Amino acid sequence: MASQKLGLVFFPAFDWAISPAHPEREERLLYTRDQIVEEGLLDMPCIREYKPQIAQYKDLERVHIGVPDLSSLITDAHLVSAGGAIAAADAVMRREVDRAFALVRPPGHHAMRVVHGTRGFCTINIEAIMVEYLRKNYGIGKVAIVDTDVHHGDGTQDVFYHDPNTLFISFHQDGRTLYPGTGFTNEMGSPNAIGTTLNIPLPPGTTDAGLHEVLDHLILPVLNDFKPDIIINSAGQDNHYSDPLANMAITAQGYARLADKLKADIAVLEGGYSIENALPYVNVGIILAMARMDYSKVIEPDIATCPVQSSAVTRSISAIIKERQNMWATKEKLQQEAIAKAGDFWQRGRNIYYDDAGIDERQKEVVRLCPHCSGYVTIETEAYGMFGYKSAYIATIPNQACPTCQKAAYDAVYKAKKQGKQQLYFVQNKMEDRLEIL
Amino acid sequence: MFLGLDVGGTFTDGVAVSAGKIISTVKTPTTHNNLLECILRAIDKVVLDTGNKNFERIALSTTIVTNALVEDKIDKVGLCIMPGPGMNIKDALPKEPYIVSGYIDHRGHEVARPTEEEVMSACRHFSSCDIFAISGKFAVRNPSYESMIADWIRKKVKPSHISLGARVSGSLNFLRRTNSAYYNGAVWRHFNQFATAVEDALLSRGIFGPVYVLKADGGTLPLAVAREFPVEAIFTGPAASVLGIMSLHPTRSPAVSLDIGGTTTDIALWQKGTPIFAEQGAKVAGYATSVRGFRLKSIGIGGDSFVRWEKNALKVGPMRYGPAMAVGGSKPTITDAMIASGLIEFGDKELALNAMKELALEGQTPYEVANMALDEAVTCIYQAVMSLLAEQEAEPVYRVEDIVQGRRINIEQILGVGGGATGLIPLVAKKMGLSYQLPDHGMVANAIGAAVARPTLDLTLRADTVKGFYTVAELGIKNRLPKSRFSLEDASLLAEQHLAELAKVTGIFLGETELIQAEEFNVIRGFNTVGKIITCRLQVKPGVLLPSKEVF
Numbered sequence: 001m002a003s004q005k006l007g008l009v010f011f012p013a014f015d016w017a018i019s020p021a022h023p024e025r026e027e028r029l030l031y032t033r034d035q036i037v038e039e040g041l042l043d044m045p046c047i048r049e050y051k052p053q054i055a056q057y058k059d060l061e062r063v064h065i066g067v068p069d070l071s072s073l074i075t076d077a078h079l080v081s082a083g084g085a086i087a088a089a090d091a092v093m094r095r096e097v098d099r100a101f102a103l104v105r106p107p108g109h110h111a112m113r114v115v116h117g118t119r120g121f122c123t124i125n126i127e128a129i130m131v132e133y134l135r136k137n138y139g140i141g142k143v144a145i146v147d148t149d150v151h152h153g154d155g156t157q158d159v160f161y162h163d164p165n166t167l168f169i170s171f172h173q174d175g176r177t178l179y180p181g182t183g184f185t186n187e188m189g190s191p192n193a194i195g196t197t198l199n200i201p202l203p204p205g206t207t208d209a210g211l212h213e214v215l216d217h218l219i220l221p222v223l224n225d226f227k228p229d230i231i232i233n234s235a236g237q238d239n240h241y242s243d244p245l246a247n248m249a250i251t252a253q254g255y256a257r258l259a260d261k262l263k264a265d266i267a268v269l270e271g272g273y274s275i276e277n278a279l280p281y282v283n284v285g286i287i288l289a290m291a292r293m294d295y296s297k298v299i300e301p302d303i304a305t306c307p308v309q310s311s312a313v314t315r316s317i318s319a320i321i322k323e324r325q326n327m328w329a330t331k332e333k334l335q336q337e338a339i340a341k342a343g344d345f346w347q348r349g350r351n352i353y354y355d356d357a358g359i360d361e362r363q364k365e366v367v368r369l370c371p372h373c374s375g376y377v378t379i380e381t382e383a384y385g386m387f388g389y390k391s392a393y394i395a396t397i398p399n400q401a402c403p404t405c406q407k408a409a410y411d412a413v414y415k416a417k418k419q420g421k422q423q424l425y426f427v428q429n430k431m432e433d434r435l436e437i438l
Numbered sequence: 439m440f441l442g443l444d445v446g447g448t449f450t451d452g453v454a455v456s457a458g459k460i461i462s463t464v465k466t467p468t469t470h471n472n473l474l475e476c477i478l479r480a481i482d483k484v485v486l487d488t489g490n491k492n493f494e495r496i497a498l499s500t501t502i503v504t505n506a507l508v509e510d511k512i513d514k515v516g517l518c519i520m521p522g523p524g525m526n527i528k529d530a531l532p533k534e535p536y537i538v539s540g541y542i543d544h545r546g547h548e549v550a551r552p553t554e555e556e557v558m559s560a561c562r563h564f565s566s567c568d569i570f571a572i573s574g575k576f577a578v579r580n581p582s583y584e585s586m587i588a589d590w591i592r593k594k595v596k597p598s599h600i601s602l603g604a605r606v607s608g609s610l611n612f613l614r615r616t617n618s619a620y621y622n623g624a625v626w627r628h629f630n631q632f633a634t635a636v637e638d639a640l641l642s643r644g645i646f647g648p649v650y651v652l653k654a655d656g657g658t659l660p661l662a663v664a665r666e667f668p669v670e671a672i673f674t675g676p677a678a679s680v681l682g683i684m685s686l687h688p689t690r691s692p693a694v695s696l697d698i699g700g701t702t703t704d705i706a707l708w709q710k711g712t713p714i715f716a717e718q719g720a721k722v723a724g725y726a727t728s729v730r731g732f733r734l735k736s737i738g739i740g741g742d743s744f745v746r747w748e749k750n751a752l753k754v755g756p757m758r759y760g761p762a763m764a765v766g767g768s769k770p771t772i773t774d775a776m777i778a779s780g781l782i783e784f785g786d787k788e789l790a791l792n793a794m795k796e797l798a799l800e801g802q803t804p805y806e807v808a809n810m811a812l813d814e815a816v817t818c819i820y821q822a823v824m825s826l827l828a829e830q831e832a833e834p835v836y837r838v839e840d841i842v843q844g845r846r847i848n849i850e851q852i853l854g855v856g857g858g859a860t861g862l863i864p865l866v867a868k869k870m871g872l873s874y875q876l877p878d879h880g881m882v883a884n885a886i887g888a889a890v891a892r893p894t895l896d897l898t899l900r901a902d903t904v905k906g907f908y909t910v911a912e913l914g915i916k917n918r919l920p921k922s923r924f925s926l927e928d929a930s931l932l933a934e935q936h937l938a939e940l941a942k943v944t945g946i947f948l949g950e951t952e953l954i955q956a957e958e959f960n961v962i963r964g965f966n967t968v969g970k971i972i973t974c975r976l977q978v979k980p981g982v983l984l985p986s987k988e989v990f
């Protein structure tokens with residue numbers, strides 16, 4: 001019997017960095033470690049610390065297809081941070097704790113289904129891996145992911161874009177003003193999953209007040225309506241007023257109250273680069289809120305430097321809330337229209353930029369709009385990466401795919417292989433839980 | 439000649455060690471209402487036995503601090519804390535604190551200064567207190583506020599004693615340091631009265647030798663130092679026995695030691711010849727403190743453990759109702775089972791067999807039921823060893839390399855001491871498929887441990903090259919860095935100097951030191967490295983010493 005218990009997987013990866021002066025470097029969680037240990041949080045009877053596991057490639061391949069392969073693109077640190085998210089999930093699902101926080105690095109929410117390298121400091125998507133692990137091992141169906149990082153969670157959006165059973169909500173600083181430059185309101189999911197991608201771009205300068213308007217009037221009602229089996233929080237902390245990479249004005253109190261109201265079953269750390277002035281306080285705030293403890297005394301020493309919200313920002317937040325409420329209320333209609341417009345297949349072509357690796361990927365994605373299941377997906381991808389020019393043709397068979405889609409996915413890959421335009425051919429078969437190389 | 443004394447729950451053991459040899463051992467019942475009595479009786483017996491009144495060292499492992507807490511012989515303490523921002527610590531402490539407003543941040547920066555006025559009002563609030571404890575968050579990064587408040591209190595009320603959190607422990611964990619400082623103050627007077635009584639009694643008997651007190655981490659403190667840090671003298675019994683094992687049977691291979699006494703079995707893990715330390719400090723009266731100790735597990739299985747049927751299952755311990763029936767007890771015990779099955783010879787075998795007959799079901803021989811009881815005891819011990827190993831393995835680590843390599847300990851042998859070891863250890867070893875050792879004098883391993891425990895000390899030096907200063911909390915210092923390009927190597931040399939200084943002040947021989955923690959992180963502004971944060975924790979290597987030669 002768990003009693004208001006929080007499981008904490010704390011893994012600061014003190015021996016891992018993208019490069020020495022990169023924001024994602026060894027000491028990112030050093031001051032957070034100091035604060036957590038100094039507070040004595042790990043001694044609290046309602047907090048239980050867990051060690052990360054080491055994720056298996058099988059866990060990764062439920063989400064990702066590495067080109068040429070995952071093992072040459074990732075480090076042990078990635079397996080440990082994904083394993084940290086998995087350990088948090090296990091602790092909750094085994095009912096050892098009521099909820100869990102994977103305070104781990106490296107982060108993952110910019111990593112998409114196809115991986116050619118590292119983008120936005122992310123190589124594999126640790127939340128997505130955890131979600132598919134939950135589905136495979138615990139039969140979880142409907143999942144809601146709320147991404148509270150300042151950057152649009154474009155990787156998580158990509159992985160679940162065609163999945164009507166995963167509600168992905170991301171609020172972030174408007175993509176016109178910040179990396180990765182996506183996350184606009186018209187990105188709503190492919191026709192079979194319209195509405196289950198819900199982007200909330202916010203103006204720079206949004207404060208706790210604005211954020212909690214969004215939470216109270218949009219995010220919480222939508223969650224209530226969707227009725228997920230589990231709520232995941234991609235708990236990025238770079239909305240903080242002192243973050244060097246963004247321009248928002250959220251405080252530790254704002255984040256703690258967010259965690260308190262959201263009541264996520266599992267939170268996973270994402271970004272947050274104000275490593276001295278924000279992270280120690282924001283993390284302590286989130287931990288206390290998730291453990292149902294008093295967080296009212298978690299105040300940054302430099303709180304006086306936090307800006308106030310302008311009336312223009314307040315107005316534009318009200319407008320976005322209204323527009324998004326409308327979209328959610330009319331999503332069935334939008335879906336019918338989108339399906340009617342697309343016909344049997346929906347497709348898109350994209351360029352995906354990997355800022356850390358300097359890679360430009362070209363991708364064409366086709367989804368079968370199947371009346372019986374969420375439809376198989378095929379992806380053609382090519383990029384000049386760290387191993388030279390690489391290309392692949394991939395088909396993904398979703399969970400609960402109908403027999404027609406299952407067969408059609410294989411047929412599509414065999415056909416592509418016969419044409420021989422790509423170097424590698426994969427079937428990501430979620431029903432049989434394996435990644436096949438054809 | 440070294441004299442070691444261990445005041446245990448039932449018996450007080452004493453040994454005299456000379457030139458690496460045990461030349462006298464005594465055992466006398468512990469007199470709980472007056473510990474001095476059994477201590478002096480044991481000393482008198484050793485003196486009588488050896489004809490010697492001059493000792494190189496007299497080391498005590500006592501329950502005096504534990505008793506003070508259990509019997510509530512503790513003082514009121516005026517507890518002042520500077521919690522700064524963070525968790526609301528108030529309800530997690532054993533006593534309502536007075537909250538002072540100033541605080542230090544995680545870099546050791548003085549963010550908000552406490553005022554003399556509020557400290558004066560704290561003194562008024564604690565007007566009935568003669569002892570104070572002061573603890574500030576991140577005081578280990580900058581002890582100046584703690585010292586400043588102590589000065590103000592001293593000036594105003596002249597208390598008998600003030601415990602400072604950062605002096606009690608140099609490690610991070612404000613909650614634990616606060617609890618430690620509080621309990622240190624609470625038992626201060628009682629311990630000091632005891633220390634004075636011991637010194638007076640020795641003097642009046644004409645017995646000479648510096649007195650040391652054992653700590654939970656197996657080190658010893660000169661009595662003069664222990665008077666300032668009495669909380670360190672808690673839970674020393676198991677540590678004494680672990681050190682005894684270390685001197686009786688030095689081993690380099692990974693091992694588990696079992697001290698099987700009358701009521702309990704104490705389990706410790708060994709690697710590279712030393713016992714493994716617990717990552718967290720001990721709990722005092724249910725509160726987490728910073729008192730460091732070995733990673734130990736104690737279970738309620740011992741020679742006197744009560745054996746009985748419960749819902750068709752034969753159960754052993756944790757209760758005990760006096761000695762074995764073989765020596766006149768009234769209820770069947772594990773010792774009776776060991777005698778009945780022929781594992782040991784002790785007391786009256788006929789009575790032991792009767793004990794087993796009492797337990798035997800229809801068609802069961804006394805021998806069979808004895809083996810069943812032993813099986814149950816061995817299974818309990820085995821499971822406890824396994825869970826201790828699992829706990830050790832589950833200990834969080836913060837580096838990728840440590841996770842990937844794991845921290846599994848592959849136990850190679852079992853070391854057994856204590857009264858129940860001869861009978862039970864071979865059975866435990868068989869169940870685990872390992873070899874075992876039963877060192878001589880294992881019955882008084884605890885007192886031997888006290889006799890030969892090496893004095894230890896540790897300190898943490900933290901340097902911030904951006905801010906240009908370093909702190910050693912245990913010494914209460916915050917100094918400018920001696921040079922601009924300051925490395926981890928420089929830090930450990932500087933730590934060595936300060937440890938030598940501390941050793942000198944406390945009257946401890948420095949001996950061999952070891953770095954138990956070393957961290958070095960860059961501080962980057964924009965894309966430039968502007969400095970480093972270096973932490974190193976250095977300790978005098980714990981271990982055992984013998985008069986003529988060092989075992990290690």
Ligand SMILES: [Zn+2]
Binds near residue numbers: 236
């Ligand atoms: Zn981010």
Ligand SMILES: [Zn+2]
Binds near residue numbers: 371401404
């Ligand atoms: Zn289908």
